[in-house]
Amino acid sequence: MKLSQYLSLVDFQARMALKSDASNYFLGYLWWVLEPLLFVLVFYLVFDVFLDSGRADFLIFLVCGKLPFVWFSKSVSQASNSIVANAGMIGRIDVPKSLFPMAIIQEGLYKQAVVFLLLFIILNLQGYPVSGSWLWLIPIVVVNYLMIVGCAFFGSILVCFMKDFAMLIPLGMLFLMFMSGIFWDVRSIADPQLAEALFTYNPMAFILDSYRQALMFESSPDLMGLLRVGLVSTALIAVMVWYMRKYNEFLALRALTV
Amino acid sequence: MTVEDRAVILELRDVSLSYHARKSSFDKGTHRVLDSVSLRLYEGETLGIIGKNGTGKSTILRIMAGILAPQRGTVQRRAGTSAALLSLGLGFKPNLSGRANAVLSAMLQGVSKKTAISYLDEIKAFSELGDSFDEPVKTYSSGMRARLGFTTALMTHVDILLIDEVLSVGDAHFKAKAQQAIKERITGDQTVVFVSHSGPQIREMCDRSIWLNDGVIAEEGDTPRVLKAYNDYVKQLSSETVLVG
Numbered sequence: 287m288k289l290s291q292y293l294s295l296v297d298f299q300a301r302m303a304l305k306s307d308a309s310n311y312f313l314g315y316l317w318w319v320l321e322p323l324l325f326v327l328v329f330y331l332v333f334d335v336f337l338d339s340g341r342a343d344f345l346i347f348l349v350c351g352k353l354p355f356v357w358f359s360k361s362v363s364q365a366s367n368s369i370v371a372n373a374g375m376i377g378r379i380d381v382p383k384s385l386f387p388m389a390i391i392q393e394g395l396y397k398q399a400v401v402f403l404l405l406f407i408i409l410n411l412q413g414y415p416v417s418g419s420w421l422w423l424i425p426i427v428v429v430n431y432l433m434i435v436g437c438a439f440f441g442s443i444l445v446c447f448m449k450d451f452a453m454l455i456p457l458g459m460l461f462l463m464f465m466s467g468i469f470w471d472v473r474s475i476a477d478p479q480l481a482e483a484l485f486t487y488n489p490m491a492f493i494l495d496s497y498r499q500a501l502m503f504e505s506s507p508d509l510m511g512l513l514r515v516g517l518v519s520t521a522l523i524a525v526m527v528w529y530m531r532k533y534n535e536f537l538a539l540r541a542l543t544v
Numbered sequence: 545m546t547v548e549d550r551a552v553i554l555e556l557r558d559v560s561l562s563y564h565a566r567k568s569s570f571d572k573g574t575h576r577v578l579d580s581v582s583l584r585l586y587e588g589e590t591l592g593i594i595g596k597n598g599t600g601k602s603t604i605l606r607i608m609a610g611i612l613a614p615q616r617g618t619v620q621r622r623a624g625t626s627a628a629l630l631s632l633g634l635g636f637k638p639n640l641s642g643r644a645n646a647v648l649s650a651m652l653q654g655v656s657k658k659t660a661i662s663y664l665d666e667i668k669a670f671s672e673l674g675d676s677f678d679e680p681v682k683t684y685s686s687g688m689r690a691r692l693g694f695t696t697a698l699m700t701h702v703d704i705l706l707i708d709e710v711l712s713v714g715d716a717h718f719k720a721k722a723q724q725a726i727k728e729r730i731t732g733d734q735t736v737v738f739v740s741h742s743g744p745q746i747r748e749m750c751d752r753s754i755w756l757n758d759g760v761i762a763e764e765g766d767t768p769r770v771l772k773a774y775n776d777y778v779k780q781l782s783s784e785t786v787l788v789g
Binding site for chain 1: 606609628629637640644651652653
């Protein structure tokens, strides 16, 4: 399949899914902003109003972490099921299997563009004016996207092998959420070595911190760290694409019979 | 000129395929679907494949279409030939309209979005879906789905057309229309593999046939002879059932 055909199929599937998704709900497209706002509201209530986070800037701290995290977790969870979910299509036509997770990722990307806009509005309303350091968002978002693609491809192959992974992946996301400093600050860990280890071995904690550095503290993220996460993600994507090409028919059989 | 004098467009040699499907937790049941099947498909012929349900007919078509690969044996398709599988199955996105699904199916077959959209009027007319064409496919009856699937697949032109039971669903009127459309294709130099469990359709459309039974070729050759062997077998099977019952 030609790349242009591939991309246009990804785009078409994503747009159509967004359209049909919106028509399924009374509030339609409003859910794009409503859902992330409700997520933030729940966390804000629990961790600031009830438990007193002790931070004056907790709301901003929370949205800068929670909104990118939800992008990752929703995209990866949904994309993981996508090859198996499209078994009907796969049984009729020989297509690159990566098409299905990519369509879900693209759908998430369109939604996330709106969510980022929402994030900027909240920042402005809370007294964080647009600043030059926001430009750091470009490489941060790119690396975040690569992480999503790599993990989504990996997850979608795992679910082809054993449907049980479809149960484990959302649990893994929950664990990742607690481990990545969404409602608590990794930098506030008393033991600096432990904080360092968390940033090194949990790319999600690192990337969320990078968002906060750029948006809240007008400072550049750790560029070497960013490059490292970007390269590892790219390598993961390359291996997954290689696998999906080499075992294209095998994955079809798995999707049809799993 | 007999069929065998024509050029071979696709050949399967000793093709075997099995897979694992769990019957219960912790189970790893192996299903052997095809066992050392060899066959040749000649250019321009219409080959019929008959057999009872669950005997590997759909799997063999999927191997011919390049969707599945056999675990043992080889598949040789002449370089540059395209193949498409026309089957009912679940190849639709239920939340999308018939229109969107038609565009998606055509694009997946390899045509550009623009070309796919240009087919739409023709697909809408032939499928006789009317206003339902713009409604989500989840609201369709199985007959309507069959009409949409058949029509969409018919629009794309390929060297080898693999037809899986599509003519067994839908109302009598559409069935006749679809059969006519396929016949028109066949009289050209279209190569067709036609799978069915219905004898009359195979008799009407195919010069040469194969009877597939439990993953092996039980009989092949002239359609009347193969059908007779198959029908005898079915008769024997039903008389045995009566005895047991």
